[in-house]
Amino acid sequence: MNTAHVDNNVVNRLNAEWRWLCDRPAPAAQVRGWLIEAGVVDEQTPHRLDELHDLLQQRSQEEGRRFSDAWLTVLLERAVSEGEQAQLAARVVVQAMLPGAVRMTRRCLRAGEEFTDVAQLVVAALYQVVRSFPIERRHRQLARNLRLELWHIVSRELGREFAPSGEELPGEKELREGSVADPLAQAEVVLLANAAEAAGLRKAAEPVEELAGARGELVELLVWALAEKHLTTDAAAAISDHYREAGAVEDLAAARAAGVSAAAIRQKRRRAVVRLRAAAPLWAAAA
Template identity: 80%
Template sequence: MNTAYVDTHVVDRLNAEWRWLCDRPVPAAQVRAWMLQAAVVDERAPHHLDDLHEHLQRRSRAEGRRFSDTWLTVLLERAVGEGEQAQLAARVVVQAMLPGAVRMTRRCLRAGEEFAEVAQLVIAALYQVVRCFPIGRRRRQVARNLRLELWHVVSRELGREFAPGGEELPGEGELVQDVVADPLAWAEVVLLADAAQAAGLHRAGEPVEVLAGARGELVELLVWALAQKVLTQDAAAAIADHYREAGAVTDVSAARAAGVSEAAIRQKRRRAVARLRTAVPLWAAAA
């Protein structure tokens, strides 16, 4: 199998640019000075930009949204301006949001679409959102609001609709309630369902909320595998239909529908799963 089919050159270029930026002393000193001035860090903070960036991310994970809001606000207040400092501030925020943008690209992807083309659109939208974010009136849950605004821009550019919080999902359970309560999670699930339906991996009338958990991760992987021609539509559908928590298609039913033996169905699925397993590291590497 050709392992070069995933064209991530947009992301690769950004990461290469980031490494080049981190090797320069002036940008690092500037960002560190902003953080010191705002008392986000103290004099013990790293001097290398990549180390400082990781320090901010690590503390955000440990201390929660309040710390994340603080340092993102410092950068976004400058990113909405003009000049080299605004560009630098925006670039640091974009790097922080890049893993989420890549995940968003994968969820937007439909069969027949190129990863690189959709990624180009998502990254352009990310820059737009960062440079225009209304930080003066939206200083809480900054990272989440950046992602939600990015969803709005991307879905509009791709001509795909979702209604964050506009209607209730059917069904009950803690996971479903979490999705309903969070417009961003709702948007992610609905957009994935839209891509899955277009790929023939989500049945008409099937509840959207089944894509909120592990099932959604599998379907997201299958949509990506179809778009990158790792699997045929039949192979992807066979995996999607077999690995369901409810309503799974049995080998007997699949064999009868295809006019072949159950052994042939199992062998076909094993080959498809093997191809998918080989491709998973490439899928995960873009996360």
């Protein structure tokens, strides 16, 4: 297992850099001051950058888009300028969006591609989006619009077009008009379905909807394990077929199709599960 490969990927480097930044009082004082001055938070706000970041995320979840838009506006207005303050503001926004970027990376992976290579492209696109976001024109639903811009760049660069050139993503019109619909949620499921099909884990005729929820998380992990060469295609398929929510393949039927015993099918799956469990911490570490 190549742990050095994962430890050196751009996501882990960003997380290490973030921990270093959070250990220094000056960046936190600056970001905290911006937010207090704008009336987004008060003097009771934490003084550490990581604690401030967590508070912003928590309140965004609890209070919704209005609070999220408020603090993102403060930072994006600075991030699109030049200088050290702009770099700091952009860095905080990038960290807030990093989990979503990791998820996008995983769902973009295809067989034979390296997580590190795709993550490098996604993170570069993320910085581009944050540093060039037209905040003066698009000042509502900022988190969602940032993700949408990121999706457009990444899909174009990787050739993962969700729709033919010139067509909108499903729900994009509603997004611009202020609807609560999230086109990225649908786009990400279709993206994962395409990656799973390319990896041999899904047939084209199977419903895309089955890749929502826990089933989608499992397939996402299997696609990553294939791309990182922790599993063979046969091993990944053995797990995927057995744990399929919409009718798992029976061991006896699978054994007959493969010309082996049911016991051999079960043993093969057990070995694949052991390898997947060993690799799973590396998958989680990237987030």
